Amino acid sequence: MADGGCGDAERAGPGGLDLLGLVPGAPSCPHGPALLFVKTSQGKEEGRRFYACSACRDRKDCDFFQWEDEKVSETRLAAREEYNRNHQPSFTHRQNVERYKNFVLLPLSKRRFCQECQQLLLPAEWEEHSDHQFLCDVSTAQLKTPSKLLHPLENKKTNAQYLFADRSCQFLLDLIIGLGFRRVLSVGTPRLHEMIQTKASQEEDFRVRSLLLDIDFRYSQFYTEDEFCHYNMFNHYFFGGEAACETCRKFLYQDKGERVIMVADPPFGGLVEALASSFKKLMAMWTETEKVGHNNPEMPMFWIFPYFFESRILEFFPSFRMMDYQVDYDNHALYKHGKTGRRQSPVRIFTNLTPSMIVLPVEEGYRFCALCQRYVSSGNQHCEICNSCTSKDGRRWKHCVLCKKCVKPSWFHCNNCNCCALQNHSCEKAAAGCFVCGKAGHKRTTCPSLSHTRTVCQADKRQRQKTLKRVKMGICKTSAIKHAIFFRKKVKNKKKKT
Ligand code: SAH
Ligand code: ZN
Ligand code: ZN
Ligand code: ZN
Ligand code: ZN
Secondary structure, eight states: OOOOSSOOTTOOSSSEEEEEEOOTTOOEETTEEOEEEEEEOTTSSSOEEEEEOSSOSSTTTOOOEEETTOOOOHHHHHHHHHHHHHTSOSSOHHHHHHHHHHHHHSOGGGOEEETTTTEEEOGGGTGGGTTSOEEOSOOHHHHHOHHHHSOOOOSSTTTOOOOBOHHHHHHHHHHHHHTTEEEEEEESOHHHHHHHHHHHHHOTTOOOEEEEEESOGGGGGTSOTTTEEEEETTTTEETTHHHHHHHHHHHHSOGGGOEEEEEEOOOSSSOHHHHHHHHHHHHHHHHHHOOSOOSSSSOOEEEEEEGGGHHHHHHHOTTOEEOOOOOOBSSOTTTSOOTTSOOOOOEEEEESSOGGGOOOOGGGTOEEETTTTEEEOTTOOEETTTTEEOOSSSSOOEEETTTTEEEOTTEEEETTTTEEEETTOOGGGGOOOOTTTOOTTSOGGGOTTSOOOOOOOOOOHHHHHHHHHHHHHTOOSSHHHHHHHHHHHHHHHTOOOO
């Protein structure tokens, strides 16, 4: 739904940004080691490398920036360390656990939650928050569903908290249980974690356990150190250090054949590469802890992400397959199951489990395709020519003999572009060629007209701010990231899809 046709994904504006990833010795911001990016500009040399915050795509949240070749003085390093220390949460996880213990001992009438500070308050602290709004009589049920108590950080590009609709969360949990898993590593899935925790405390024979890894430290108020780790999934950083990492490692150790699955629902803003690299590290932790042999060499995983990232995810995880199940959200205008019937959510489950084992609800219209050996959307027709159920978005796609593949129902074959696209697409855009010289046959990065000598110029502050702004705005040249930006705009404007 996000792409308009066969335009060259590599052609992004004047210049672009590429993620190089997490490198040894990278400087740190309050969110752990920064990621290395490369900035390329039209007609210029290879591009200059710089570090920026891994977690925050809004520079208002974290404005860390450093050229790779920049000399950082001892004084600045010391100041940075001090800054990083000062930008940690005011209470430690340990302290929050203690506070919680005291909080639950209070009578209902003394249980307050500050909505402004998003914090449980002890009576002695009421005074400090006297001009803030609070929620009174915080019940045990409310404490057990923090994802409903805390307001979702949806306006912040950084967190982009989109919470599962109850139906989708229940479906995921039933699926996990049905597949025989007893432990869930919940990466950025607080609502799934809380559903598991709630059931575990209510139902005696409910054996599933969950460990939540999330960057949202507010959750440390409600969970012990064995239930929650403050974690950054873009750089595999445990804020709680080795102890937290060890908690995770222990959790992944499969005792008495209790099978583990990782379920991740990251923000959709791109950086698939960074996410994949962290997930591989978590999978490696699982592999290392395992003493007995596996039948399955890869840790089972559900990666929940929009369908248009399929090729990106498969690039890093070739064993993954995309399921047709549409994941619905509560607080997302586009992906929620509206009153007036079903909106099509673009969010899917990517998994390394055998597709035929992922049973999708027939009552929601999914059916089993015997030829593909997987459950598909009701609208997804098996194409005889492709020999596959080809729809990605749930609508019935049509086969184009010229393109030799199935395409979206709204697309038509354009003889100019020699591929299928929306009827009103502009043909020039698709005239692919190098961004620098305009010739076909190579991309900007390998353009022979570029000199590859590196000119180390002294960067002024404005230039670095401009670059940072571009990275925060997500002006990267990968198509995935372009999709993500488009996606966000669409959400904002609530425009109709293709
Ligand atoms: N659908 C899920 C929530 C997904 S929203 C549910 O209902 O449980 C994305 C989640 O990822 C949020 O909980 C957010 O806090 C978390 N997150 C965002 N950036 C992160 C990062 N860099 N590292 C770890 N978690 C992150
Ligand atoms: Zn940061
Ligand atoms: Zn099929
Ligand atoms: Zn086809
Ligand atoms: Zn075509």
